[in-house]
Structure formats: C-alpha cells, structure tokens
Amino acid sequence: MSYKRVIRAEDATPLARLEDYLQTQPSHQPARSATPGQTDPSQEASYAEGYEAGFRQGLQTVLANEQSRIAAFEADLRALTQRVESAVELWFQKAEQSLIRLAKEAARRIVCEEIQLRPEVIETIVRDALRHAGETTKVRVRVNPFDLPTLEQKREELLAACANIQGIEIVGDESLSRGSTIVETEGGLIDATVESKVDALLGEAA
Numbered sequence: 001m002s003y004k005r006v007i008r009a010e011d012a013t014p015l016a017r018l019e020d021y022l023q024t025q026p027s028h029q030p031a032r033s034a035t036p037g038q039t040d041p042s043q044e045a046s047y048a049e050g051y052e053a054g055f056r057q058g059l060q061t062v063l064a065n066e067q068s069r070i071a072a073f074e075a076d077l078r079a080l081t082q083r084v085e086s087a088v089e090l091w092f093q094k095a096e097q098s099l100i101r102l103a104k105e106a107a108r109r110i111v112c113e114e115i116q117l118r119p120e121v122i123e124t125i126v127r128d129a130l131r132h133a134g135e136t137t138k139v140r141v142r143v144n145p146f147d148l149p150t151l152e153q154k155r156e157e158l159l160a161a162c163a164n165i166q167g168i169e170i171v172g173d174e175s176l177s178r179g180s181t182i183v184e185t186e187g188g189l190i191d192a193t194v195e196s197k198v199d200a201l202l203g204e205a206a
Helices: 007-023 041-117 123-128 145-153 155-161 196-206
Strands: 138-143 166-170 181-185 188-192
Touching: 007 123, 007 155, 007 166, 007 188, 041 123, 041 196, 123 138, 123 145, 123 155, 123 188, 155 166, 188 196
Parallel strands: 138 166
Antiparallel strands: 138 181, 181 188
C-alpha cells in the first residue's frame, strides 16, 4: 500500500518562497575544469618558456663539457708530441754516436790491415805529422809498439825530411792503435791518431 504526501494549501506558500530564495543565492558547486581537449593559453606560454630555458641550459652544459674534453685532448696531444720528439732526438743522438764508433773502428781496422801489408805506411803518417811541428828542433814521436821497428829504421829519412828538426825520439805507446801517432813538440802535441782523423772527416761531412 503506497502513501502520497499531501501538501496543504497553507504550506505551499512557504515552500515556494524557499525555492525562490535558493535560486537567488550563488551556486556552491565546485568550479568545473576546462573542457577536455582545451588548454589554457597562459599555461602553453609558460610551458614553452620553460622548455626553451631548459634546452638552452642543457646545450650550454654540453658545449662546456665538450670544450673541456677538447682542451684536455689538446694538452695530451701536445705532451705526446713532445715525448715523441724527445724520443726521436735521443734515438738520433744514440745512432750518431754508434755510427761514429763504427766509423772509428772501421778506420782503425783498415789502417791496421794496410800497415800489416805495407809497414812503410807508418813512415808516411809520421812524416805528415812532423810537417806541422813548426820551428821546433826536438820532437818525441809516440807510436804503437808494433810500428816502432819500422820507424827506427827510417829515423834518418825522417830527419832529412824536416830540416828544422835536429833530434827525434821514437817511443812505443800501447794506448795507440797501429797507424796512429802523437808527436810531442816544444809548442804542444800533434794528434795524428786514426780516431782524430775520422773525427775530422766526420766534421767536414756534417
């Protein structure tokens, strides 16, 4: 069994007045959000500005990092270049020294072999050295002991070749290689060793 509310005539007027009052008051419903698919223009502008600022900052950071890496690479490259140049220079110095030693050794062996075949060669070497004795009258000739007998036999020839020299002393010196001689004069030493001659030749070729 259903019941229906019966509004009396005397009650209808107050209800009507209440409805009229409510309609005149501001709505208390929550504000509706923007319609889906629509974006606030101010929000779009703020988003674009933030994106551009972030992009610029990120780009500057990347460029700064790359510049630092490039500077570090250039420094490493310069250091490596200096080490390579130093190593090459050192190698050339050692190679040059080795070549000089080889040249001296080769010359010494050649002269030694030549003297063994022709002992009189030592006379020519000493004679050339005596020509640089100047006005001195006495000399002392040092040669390898193996060359001593040959020179003793040629003493008179050596004196005759150098008019200024009146006395000559010939002594053996084991420190000298065959074919080498050092002449002691009143004015100093005349170095006619094989090694000094090789040095002179290398100096002329340099």
